[in-house]
Amino acid sequence: MTDLDSDVVLSLRGVRKTFGPVVALKHMDLTVRRGRVHTLLGENGAGKSTLMKILAGVYTPTEGKMVLGGAPYAPVDPRDASDRGLAIVFQELSLCNNLTVAENILATREPSRAGFINDRRLVEQAEALVRELGLPIKVRMRVGALSIAQRQLVEIAKGLSHDADIVILDEPTSSLSDSEAEILFRIIERLKAAGKAIIYISHRMEEIMRLSDDITVIRDGEYVKTLDRNETTIEELIALMVGRRMDELYPARIGAPPDPASAPVLSVSSLTRAGEFEDISFDLRRGEILGFFGLIGSGRSEVMNAIFGMRRATGTVQLDGKPVSIRSASQAIAHGIGFVTENRKEEGLVLSHAVRPNISMAALASVSGRAGFLDTGRERREAQAEVKRLAIRTNSIETITGTLSGGNQQKIVLAKWLATKPRVLILDEPTRGVDVGAKFEIYRIIRQLAAEGTAIIMVSSELPEVLGLSDRVVILSEGRIGKIAPRSDLTPERVMRFATGHF
Incomplete structure (x- = not known):
């Protein structure tokens, strides 16, 4: 040529x-x-x-x-x-x-x-x-x-x-x-x-x-x-x-999968919001990665917003078997729920701010003293710890977040929620717009969190991602659950059949 x-x-x-x-x-x-x-x-x-x-x-x-x-x-x-x-x-x-x-x-x-x-x-x-x-x-x-x-x-x-x-x-x-x-x-x-x-x-x-x-x-x-x-x-x-070979994109599970007979950390029953989703019911256990898959318009993100208190819905949400009323994001955080939204630019980060305040913004209570004033030394130490833990590539925790790559920005969103020590972590399109190398690192982090006992809901429009990481999969079709099944029982063709309403 x-x-x-x-x-x-x-x-x-x-x-x-x-x-x-x-x-x-x-x-x-x-x-x-x-x-x-x-x-x-x-x-x-x-x-x-x-x-x-x-x-x-x-x-x-x-x-x-x-x-x-x-x-x-x-x-x-x-x-x-x-x-x-x-x-x-x-x-x-x-x-x-x-x-x-x-x-x-x-x-x-x-x-x-x-x-x-x-x-x-x-x-x-x-x-x-x-x-x-x-x-x-x-x-x-x-x-x-x-x-x-x-x-x-x-x-x-x-x-x-x-x-x-x-x-x-x-x-x-x-x-x-x-x-x-x-x-x-x-x-x-x-x-x-x-x-x-x-x-x-x-x-x-x-x-x-x-x-x-x-x-x-x-x-x-x-x-x-x-x-x-x-x-x-x-x-x-x-x-x-x-610059290196990746034998497997999806890291293997660390340890045994959660016992299906164990008590759920999160139980959702008959969650309904008119015009968006209806009769959503599922359980989530400690250390489990529960995948959510559905076509656009199936209500995936809307269900997550309702669980996190950002949308009003009828139905019941229980944590450790006890009913809870979550009417706002701050109440969800207080109950130990974190939420990585699909739109990191508008909803997950303040791009004009440095890495440090972006990591601490959802966990200010944990980095503040008794009088309510920010303990900047503690904030820096915790931000540094998360940067190291997630291998975030930045010259400094004072680097402006908007200057970093998409993969590193996504890891900062993860760091923000990990700083809250969540028991339940909702991940909505966790690898949207990031490259293969960054995806592998995010998958590794998700696996490690599950191994540490975090209960994870992972919403993704990428079917290989859902099948590559999930223990079980919830398949939505037009706002309703078409199927909940263990990963081992599913093929891409079977998932798409349920997602398109061909039960």
Whole structure:
């Protein structure tokens, strides 16, 4: 493959980016061709985001050469990059929650009449695009009323709302169910057939092997290798990405599984919230990992919010056999329940604050003196202990959390709840948007917590993850329990049958 190939639409050679003494991207080569999906693969912090921001005109490269469509490419800002035919859908949502879907999709390009936005044409254009893409979204709805998965689909529609030669998709399925991901995959096939070049970023290896034509691996800010999808394996890609082989992604259970006859730590009976879920009943035992699986709209996260006191619901919740009334998150914490929510950016962390206060924020009572004042020395010691325990990669506990990789941010959310010494820990999409290496570390932490006696509920839209870690699995379908079964009794096909209501 050479830059003279007629189908090459984008070429990068020796691209480097530094921020003062910090080297964010050491050396990057990339050749992207029309009608193909070119996947960028690397751990969090490998340099993928820096490269995307260079292509999008957010950053200017320190060194290197970029050629787009046969001409030198040096976008001065994102609008310039867009005008040159590049569309990008970032993993982090850039939507305005108080605006409608239509207003978000066509932001800055609204149809106007006599200097005023033409609302009728705005809705018509947005509806035409949503219909063309096959997205199950109503364009008049406020984005703030949508689920995270639906917002992700809106973000995708926004990125595809103008014609582009190159479409960059950064972790587009990180919050999508399998059925919604299939919608995206069909869109990608249409883009390929139309001769568009797609740069795809994902940590889901099965997805990468399905969609990719070419795969470029980046490690520690440096180009490693480009491979044809048909000439490589998942094992080879992981070894190139992390610099070591992983014989098993899911660590083995530590010790014996919990005794089914033992008394449950948590019992939920007939939990119901009209329009969201109905008659949810299950038990959770000490040291157990109870997986929750269901398609988007099945009520997984809504059930967890109700248990944690963030949603009103009827039914009974018992801890150690005694009924409890949990009406707020603070009451849940007081009862020994922790909750890692699926949206770490908005609900789990204060990204502008340092690592230290993010870890201590849910356990301030334990790091405060008798008079109620914060014991900063104790807070530092406990934060340092959690950083060491979870192998969080940070220069200091005073480092701003938002500057760390997604995997390290997720471990800080875990650290925050572990600091509360929870007896029950709810994990909603615990590895969303993190790379294979970080996933393995998070899985190891989950296994260790279970071995120490923590009762764990793990909600995940990734079926291999649920089957790889759970002792038992609760399968939800349209707000009801379709099946509760030991992991050993389940196959992916059987789980999907219950999840789609085919009992």
